[in-house]
Amino acid sequence: MIEKIEQKIKKDFKNSPDIVFRKIKIRNKKILLIYNITLTNSNNINEFILEKLTTLKKRITNKNIYNHLSNIIPENVIQDIKDKNDLYTKIESGFTIVIIEKQKPFAIETKENLSRGITEPLTEQSISGPKDAFTENYQTNIGLIRKRIKTNKLGIKEKTIGKQSKTKVAILYMNNIIEPNLLKTIEEKLNHIDIDAILDSTYIKEILENNQSPFPTIITTERPDTASISLLEGKICILTENSPYGLIIPTFFSDLFHAVEDNYQNSINVTFTRIIRYTAFLIAIILPALHVAITTYDHEAIPVTLLVNFAAQREGVPFPLIAEALGLTLVFELLRESDIRMPHLSGTAISILGAIVLGDAAVAAGIVSPIMVIVIALSAISSLMFSNVGMVNAIRFWRIFFIIFAGIAGIIGIFFASFLLIGHLSSLKSGEKPYLYPLAPFNKRFLKEVIIKKNIKKENKRMPVLTDKNYTRSNL
């Protein structure tokens, strides 16, 4: 009987080498243990199974071992098996299947901890504030949020998505704040996902965003504190198994201008930094285009001394200005891309090459004008101010778009491109909520709040677009 089962399972797993079949004999009873050696911890197998089984008394062995063990082992560790598919899933999830002659088979969890420990955030660093970050471990991630919001109002809905990967995805929300419609739409969208495998939260992000905008309409965060703050505002946080990034829905355009640091700093300084960020956004998108427009069409727009200066620098540069601008942008992107991909040790070589070849040699050789290097560098630095990679890439996309329009029609082209940009932004939606809120639809109070940070005591209202109950923060 047991041999038969063994043969069958072996056949189904195509003799996979990491599936271990171990036959033991205890008090004349044949027992078969099946587990995946790469996913299980041998200590757990010893502790939960072998130790318990060998010390069983004969009286019990003859009767129901499952019933006995479920009394002395925590319930979630020992589970019964529904059908064949369940059995295979359990083996691949790190359970050990125990099959006893003439008795009901059951599974005991003997998972190996395959993830790294909690580390500091890598992409969203901050000087002050907590220093823990999500890891690849799903349970740990939920725990990190639970640790911060210790109330039964924190709701979690779990789904399993991915036909092959069977990835667990959790929707976290605050029961007493969330707008039910928002939760319903997101849940429905997740239910309809029909995909092979979810290997990272960005898979879900891409499916939920479902638009062709370069701007990120869903923010990813690796910080449990950011996730908790968003939950308390009435947003939804989606955590995915094996992904150290949580998704926050809905995301507004103004959220991209807020850094983690903002929550833990003096409000006056935060306001100042935020204004700098908005300025940086404008510089990053418009500056190269403005330079192209002014130096090729609208010479009247700048003071004469500056104009003469520009003209002198252009002297002897062989390419038309727009080619120079696009070329330098391309060079910057090459540098950035290679710097990200390179391991840190060879990264220095790139910086040296970039600095010497572009900063000095290209100008000295007369291929580009120094002012163009300054303009492109300034706009690139401004765009790197944003920690969100999606935002940096969106800025790059629109920067090139603006340069091309400035090259076609000068300042009028820039205005035209601005109309397109504003139109594009206001047509976007994040989780069915308008992306440009609180600018459009207009809300004076929150427009002020996203630019000027008030004292935390005075920021006591939630955005009405996110919640229809519990509008006041402290009053829960």
Place this chain on the structure above:
Amino acid sequence: MKKIKILLLILIIIPLTGCNYMELNKLAIVSALGIDYKDNKYEITAQVMDIQKTTNGDMSQKSIIYEAEGKTIGKAIRNLSEKYPKTIYLGHLEIIILGKEIAEEKTNDTFDFLIRSPEVRSTGNILVNKYQSAKETLNPKNEKENSFATEQIKSSLENATKRTGTVKMITFEEFIQEYLQKGIDPVIPIIRIGKNKDETSNTIITHLAPLKNNKIEKELDEKQSIAYNTINNNYDDIVITPEYKNNTIGIILYNPKSKIKTKIKNNKIITNINITIEAKANELNQKINPNNKRTQKELEQIIKKELEDYIQSLINYCKETDSDILGLKNIIYKNYYKEYKNYKNLNLYTESNIKINIKTKIYRSGSINKGEF
């Protein structure tokens, strides 16, 4: 469909572009333009800013003089292109200088070009040389390269306007606005080249002169220019030097608030020039106490008399040359439109009864109370 829409929008903006595509290094940026008229031809002298990069990255600034002539000004400017490699660009014109012959007979034709041409920047300053040609003003030594100090002239014009009150810094746009109004003869600052003792030449901005009937009139003297600027509230603070007790003293006048009122009563024109001005002692040069009420009264009387003197001199000038610098006819045109034609050809300065009312007050006596010297 959406793509077609976007494509259409892009097509629409192409004809919208007002200016032509022009790379900066192909432009000859003209900073000063001189216009002369000689033998039925216009002569153009353009000072072009030229900055060359040397091999070690430094920049050397030069001004190059471009010269050409033609039957009209526009043609003359185009003719510059025959001789020089770069396109003439007037969008950053800082100074326009009209030469002697233009000042005598061709002002209207010149202004027609300057207003009509969209290439000319309207915020440049306009100056007239009544005594020499514009070419001589821009290029006194007749060199290929020179350094006519455009920026310096601009800033000295600005300073003189604010601090001496003898000239008026006027942009081309402001000048044209006055020029196009009825019943006002606009003034232009005068520039000329003075010869120093050591044969070097020296650019001097002198006073103002009105433009009347296609011709620049006789130049105002210093007193008349100050009077003009006081009535038009043009300066910040200036120094006047009246006599007091047989000593020349210095008084700073500041914050002028003046207004001209003209009324027609029984076909008689009554003009009131009301001036309120503040004063402070600058140099007293004698042992008097300016805080003493009697002395103050006396000083105020002296200032009043001095200013009245200046304004009377200006009125006399207007009587003599029949030019309406203060724009009395303009006031009548605005307030008594129907009667305007009766007064159009009269000299209002001889016809009307002009009263000058000056209120002044010495507010500050300087850093010392009593005169010690």
